[in-house]
Amino acid sequence: MRNRGLIFSLFLTLAFLFIIFACSQRQQKAEDNIKIYTTIYAFEQFSRWIIPDAQIHVLIPEGADPHHFEPSLKDIQKLYTATMIIYIGDTDIDRWIDRIKRELAEKGVKVVRIQDHIPLRKYSASNEFDPHLWLDPVFATEIIKIIKNAVQEIAPEKKDIYEKNFLDYESKLRDLDRAYRHGLSACSKRNVITTHEFLNYTGARYGFNSYFIVHEPAEEPSVRRMKKLKDFIKENSIKFIISEQEGQNIAMALSEETGAKILPFNTFHTKSQKDYLKEMQDNLKILREALDCR
Incomplete structure (x- = not known):
């Protein structure tokens, strides 16, 4: 009898350990099986901060102009194989997802539309919504919170882990915001020239104005626009043109006519191996140089 009792106790212990192991394996598998698609590289990085073990993919390939990206079949x-999709909303980058979002949701895909949580502002040059809110560290903080809330609904058993990851990067983004506020608080200039219209949110947050050569990188500037900018550069003693990678040719044309130096700026439009936080610090240095900050 005593031996039977010991065997039964051992059986219960082994069964209990097996259940714990099986549950942990299911939880790990649940996270490993989370597949996320984002439309832009910044959102891919943000997602990886919160859910580092998930499968995360960016739809717009490296080198492609996101403003003119056409998805293939x-x-x-x-997208129909995804656990979650993260996109901006009614913008020229990814409004095509709006047309299929209801069907995706009906198939069980978690559709995260950032515009449903953060109001977008219009471009100054068109009636389109400006998508570039990830270049504002405060909005970046809001975006990672939206991602955290969404994935907690998908995998509630990992809620505490996602919360911790969020708090870690929320702190880093708040530090970045403070660096921008301090770094751009004492500048002799308040105007910058950019290749296209990508600094509206950043300028509104930190108190400077941006004037663009073209609305979108693929456009060609008009003769009238070029003359207006040449006069503006001369009248305001502007020494620099801020350019993203895809706008170098446009920047070069104005640079050659005005002598203004081209400063490189990372807009995170497409996939690369560059870290968001480091690149945003480098972007701050560019803004400080262009605005002549002390």
């Missing part, structure tokens, strides 16, 4: 089919 294969790209669209990928």
Whole structure:
């Protein structure tokens, strides 16, 4: 009898350990099986901060102009295999997802539309919504909170882990915001020239104005626009043109006519191996140079 009792106790212990192991494996598998698609590289990085073990993919390939990206049938089919999709909303970058978001949701895909949580502002040059809110550290903080809340609904058993990851990067983004506020608080200039219209949110947050050569990188500036900018540069003693990678040719044309130096700026439009926080610090240095900050 005593031996039977020991065997039964051992059986219960082993069964209990097996259940714990199985549950932990299911939880790990749940996170490993989370597949996320984002439309832009910044959102891919933000997602990886919160859910580092998930499968995270960016739809717009490296080197492509996100403002003119046309998804292939294969790209669209990928979305139906996702656990979650993160995109901006009614913008020229990814409004095509608006047309299929209801069907995706009906298939069980978690659709995270950032515009449903953060109001977008219009471009100054068109009636389109400006998508570039990730270049504002405060909005970046709001975006990672939206991602955290969404994935906690998908995998509530990992809620505490996602919360901790969020708090870690919330702190880093708040530090970045403080660096921008301090770094751009004492500048002799309040105007910058950019290749296209990507600094509206950043300028509104930190108190400077941006004037663009073209509305979108693929456009060609008009003769009238170039003359207006040449006069503006001369009248305001502007020495620099801020350019993203895809706008270098446009920047060069104005630079050659005015002598203004081109400063590189990372807009995170497409996939790369560059870290968001480091690149945003480098972007701050560019803004400080262009605005002649002390």
